[in-house]
Amino acid sequence: xxxxxxxxxxxxxxxxxxxxxxxxxxxxxxxxxxxxxxxxxxxxxxxxxxxxxxxxxxxxxxxxxxxxxxxxxxxxxxxxxxxxxxxxxxxxxxxxxxxxxxxxxxxxxxxxxxxxxxxxxxxxxxxxxxxxxxxxxxxxxxxxxxxxxxxxxxxxxxxxxxxxxxxxxxxxxxxxxxxxxxxxxxxxxxxxxxxxxxxxxxxxxxxxxxxxxxxxxxxxxxxxxxxxxxxxxxxxxxxxxxxxxxxxxxxxxxxxxxxxxxxxxxx
Amino acid sequence: xxxxxxxxxxxxxxxxxxxxxxxxxxxxxxxxxxxxxxxxxxxxxxxxxxxxxxxxxxxxxxxxxxxxxxxxxxxxxxxxxxxxxxxxxxxxxxxxxxxxxxxxxxxxxxxxxxxxxxxxxxxxxxxxxxxxxxxxxxxxxxxxxxxxxxxxxxxxxxxxxxxxxxxxxxxxxxxxxxxxxxxxxxxxxxxxxxxxxxxxxxxxxxxxxxxxxxxxxxxxxxxxxxxxxxxxxxxxxxxxxxxxxxxxxxxxxxxxxxxxxxxxxxxxxxxxxxxxxxxxxxxxxxxxxxxxxxxxxxxxxxxxxxxxxxxxxxxxxxxxxxxxxxxxxxxx
Amino acid sequence: xxxxxxxxxxxxxxxxxxxxxxxxxxxxxxxxxxxxxxxxxxxxxxxxxxxxxxxxxxxxxxxxxxxxxxxxxxxxxxxxxxxxxxxxxxxxxxxxxxxxxxxxxxxxxxxxxxxxxxxxxxxxxxxxxxxxxxxxxxxxxxxxxxxxxxxxxxxxxxxxxxxxxxxxxxxxxxxxxxxxxxxxxxxxxxxxxxxxxxxxxxxxxxxxxxxxxxxxxxxxxxxxxxxxxxxxxxxxxxxxxxxxxxxxxxxxxxxxxxxx
Numbered sequence: 054x055x056x057x058x059x060x061x062x063x064x065x066x067x068x069x070x071x072x073x074x075x076x077x078x079x080x081x082x083x084x085x086x087x088x089x090x091x092x093x094x095x096x097x098x099x100x101x102x103x104x105x106x107x108x109x110x111x112x113x114x115x116x117x118x119x120x121x122x123x124x125x126x127x128x129x130x131x132x133x134x135x136x137x138x139x140x141x142x143x144x145x146x147x148x149x150x151x152x153x154x155x156x157x158x159x160x161x162x163x164x165x166x167x168x169x170x171x172x173x174x175x176x177x178x179x180x181x182x183x184x185x186x187x188x189x190x191x192x193x194x195x196x197x198x199x200x201x202x203x204x205x206x207x208x209x210x211x212x213x214x215x216x217x218x219x220x221x222x223x224x225x226x227x228x229x230x231x232x233x234x235x236x237x238x239x240x241x242x243x244x245x246x247x248x249x250x251x252x253x254x255x256x257x258x259x260x261x262x263x264x265x266x267x268x269x270x271x272x273x274x275x276x277x278x279x280x281x282x283x284x285x286x287x288x289x290x291x292x293x294x295x296x297x298x299x300x301x302x303x304x305x306x307x308x309x310x311x312x313x314x315x316x317x318x319x320x
Numbered sequence: 321x322x323x324x325x326x327x328x329x330x331x332x333x334x335x336x337x338x339x340x341x342x343x344x345x346x347x348x349x350x351x352x353x354x355x356x357x358x359x360x361x362x363x364x365x366x367x368x369x370x371x372x373x374x375x376x377x378x379x380x381x382x383x384x385x386x387x388x389x390x391x392x393x394x395x396x397x398x399x400x401x402x403x404x405x406x407x408x409x410x411x412x413x414x415x416x417x418x419x420x421x422x423x424x425x426x427x428x429x430x431x432x433x434x435x436x437x438x439x440x441x442x443x444x445x446x447x448x449x450x451x452x453x454x455x456x457x458x459x460x461x462x463x464x465x466x467x468x469x470x471x472x473x474x475x476x477x478x479x480x481x482x483x484x485x486x487x488x489x490x491x492x493x494x495x496x497x498x499x500x501x502x503x504x505x506x507x508x509x510x511x512x513x514x515x516x517x518x519x520x521x522x523x524x525x526x527x528x529x530x531x532x533x534x535x536x537x538x539x540x541x542x543x544x545x546x547x548x549x550x551x552x553x554x555x556x557x558x559x560x561x562x563x564x565x566x567x568x569x570x571x572x573x574x575x576x577x578x579x580x581x582x583x584x585x586x587x588x589x590x591x592x593x594x595x596x597x598x599x600x601x602x603x604x605x606x607x608x609x610x611x612x613x614x615x616x617x618x619x620x621x622x623x624x625x626x627x628x629x630x631x632x633x634x635x636x637x638x639x640x641x642x643x644x645x646x647x648x649x650x651x652x
Numbered sequence: 653x654x655x656x657x658x659x660x661x662x663x664x665x666x667x668x669x670x671x672x673x674x675x676x677x678x679x680x681x682x683x684x685x686x687x688x689x690x691x692x693x694x695x696x697x698x699x700x701x702x703x704x705x706x707x708x709x710x711x712x713x714x715x716x717x718x719x720x721x722x723x724x725x726x727x728x729x730x731x732x733x734x735x736x737x738x739x740x741x742x743x744x745x746x747x748x749x750x751x752x753x754x755x756x757x758x759x760x761x762x763x764x765x766x767x768x769x770x771x772x773x774x775x776x777x778x779x780x781x782x783x784x785x786x787x788x789x790x791x792x793x794x795x796x797x798x799x800x801x802x803x804x805x806x807x808x809x810x811x812x813x814x815x816x817x818x819x820x821x822x823x824x825x826x827x828x829x830x831x832x833x834x835x836x837x838x839x840x841x842x843x844x845x846x847x848x849x850x851x852x853x854x855x856x857x858x859x860x861x862x863x864x865x866x867x868x869x870x871x872x873x874x875x876x877x878x879x880x881x882x883x884x885x886x887x888x889x890x891x892x893x894x895x896x897x898x899x900x901x902x903x904x905x906x907x908x909x910x911x912x
Binding site: 377387397400401402403404422423424425426428429430432435436437439442446447449450453455456482493564 | 654657658661662665668669672673709746748749751752754755758817905909
């Protein structure tokens with residue numbers, strides 16, 4: 054019970070502090086994904102326009118437009134640059150000291166803040182692609198939403214673990230900001246944001262789809278727009294679980310190592 | 321006494337009705353209020369600096385004292401051109417500061433106590449060479465000046481060490497050299513000794529005094545530490561809630577403000593009831609006592625104290641400058 | 653002339669600072685390589701389904717990508733560290749220190765930090781470009797001369813557009829996310845402009861001249877030269893550069909330094 058109580062405080066903190074900067078909030082949760090969706094949709098539309106084809110890789114234009122639209126919004130949920138950055142900053146600047154001396158774990162507090170932020174963002178931002186899909190009658194299966202969102206949420210735990218691992222490097226090195234960027238870029242490529250992963254040639258296609266990263270965007274969005282089967286989606290749960298397990302082990306090790314070399318000073 | 325009577329042609333800094341007002345919004349706590357605050361915000365105006373007339377002649381060292389948020393930094397930022405005033409005018413060395421003409425900027429320098437202007441990752445010397453290029457100082461002259469300043473500050477040994485490796489005191493010394501490299505005619509120092517230990521504070525203070533004697537810049541210095549002000553400035557400006565409440569010499573101030581004596585003593589047994597000494601109240605149960613008594617009440621107080629039994633370690637000291645200022649400000 | 657000297661001074665100082673962080677050096681190159689790979693993989697994947705995109709074949713598209721990489725590399729070396737940290741500098745009040753120097757504040761803000769670490773990326777990008785050109789049949793090497801004019805234009809355009817967006821944060825203090833929104837829009841420049849419907853093409857050649865960053869220089873190399881277009885793009889980029897100075901000065905007037 055105490056777990057919930059103390060994490061509730063961080064959850065609330067994240068919600069509050071994010072609502073504080075209203076322009077930022079609007080841009081982050083709404084404007085930005087709208088622009089991203091707009092650009093993506095434009096790019097796919099232009100591609101079809103210049104190729105003069107009606108289908109690519111077996112799917113029609115509308116399918117890609119739907120994919121692009123939803124990707125932009127689901128991506129907002131499944132990235133974590135901000136909280137990772139904060140974790141790193143906490144360690145680098147020594148702010149972590151205030152957490153280390155209290156009965157709450159660094160990991161938990163950031164996780165709760167992260168989830169708190171995401172939930173609010175999700176509720177508001179997903180209303181937009183829903184509306185657009187409905188208005189334009191894009192290929193979409195509304196009944197699949199719960200399962201798809203379930204996978205994304207599950208994926209978030211995995212994501213947080215990877216961020217946590219990256220953050221622990223801050224114990225040893227200065228300025229690891231670029232690690233974050235590199236990691237996020239890799240995720241960006243691997244999770245299906247650039248294009249639906251099923252367009253990749255074999256054997257690359259199977260390998261990448263089976264990694265846990267595809268559960269962040271490709272699997273849920275593909276499932277919703279009809280490119281990904283039910284079995285493949287469930288496989289996503291499996292691979293994410295494996296990922297969580299692996300990174301949990303790694304993070305415990307890295308955290309212990311990090312703390313032991315921690316000198317307690319800030320910049 | 322240098323106040324409004326200074327010869328106009330010698331004036332380096334002159335302001336008329338200079339003022340600055342900020343708009344902030346009030347925020348109440350809680351999620352509900354945050355959501356409300358999303359589209360309905362209540363703004364209020366805060367007067368950072370009330371219309372101020374100031375005249376400072378060349379070569380003066382002026383101490384600007386006030387509580388946090390009283391308006392000291394705002395004034396300095398306006399005089400250095402960093403912010404525009406809400407109303408009023410100011411002339412420094414004949415320029416309007418916020419026009420930020422390069423010719424003005426070349427002759428002025430501002431040191432903001434807690435901020436670094438030198439690059440964090442490299443040695444101060446490397447930063448200085450960069451500054452020399454910015455201010456059009458040739459390398460040889462720059463190096464000569466650097467070593468001269470570092471010598472007085474007794475900081476020659478850290479010139480080549482990366483800034484991030486230096487202690488706070490050493491960093492401050494390096495920042496000061498950086499600020500003086502181009503021999504500015506006007507120098508604004510905002511809390512230069514804040515957070516430093518006594519040794520560093522003293523050496524910086526001594527340095528500033530020596531430098532001022534040698535180069536005779538016009539200096540406005542703000543500080544929380546009244547010692548800086550008392551020992552360095554010819555003139556004292558007290559600012560409270562955006563308004564100037566005192567403008568005169570340090571000597572006059574100490575004369576005008578009530579001088580206090582600090583009396584401290586201990587009792588062999590705690591007080592068995594509340595006690596009244598002059599205008600101070602001592603509660604029952606205290607054993608260690610330290611009170612401030614004005615000169616007028618001193619006699620009464622001493623008489624009362626000597627009537628208490630078991631008084632030990634009686635000490636009478638002159639209250640320090642800091643207390644005088646705070647008392648003066650409180651009286652405003 | 654003074655500004656050139658000053659820039660070299662900044663570059664030298666930046667280099668000394670950069671040398672402190674060797675790991676950073678490598679990881680930044682790695683980061684960009686991943687980005688390059690992503691761009692390449694995207695096109696290679698799409699070309700599975702067609703011979704030509706936007707009028708160019710896959711070998712030609714590689715040249716297009718090479719130009720993107722080079723322009724991006726130059727921008728990263730000169731401007732990225734500065735413009736990216738602008739919002740932070742403003743938030744922390746560090747911009748004050750810039751404003752008190754007797755040098756153009758826009759110059760200082762845009763160029764004080766050179767990312768010598770990024771030279772690695774520039775080398776990689778250039779290598780890719782050379783590789784892609786060599787793989788082309790019938791390439792007229794004289795066409796590279798166009799780059800003398802069009803490459804700086806591409807860099808100036810990239811800088812100007814980015815600077816305009818970043819300057820907004822001087823006025824609306826916490827606008828970090830605006831930069832990410834802008835990043836999305838720049839993606840339009842990552843595709844050949846001929847791919848777009850006429851209306852959109854018009855936009856990327858005028859109001860938001862992203863075509864200048866790679867499409868136009870690529871066209872100079874790959875297609876018969878359209879001198880009119882090149883002159884036009886030169887004019888547009890000059891206009892946007894001028895716009896940055898105007899907007900910057902305007903923004904400074906609004907600048908309230910955060911009280912310390």
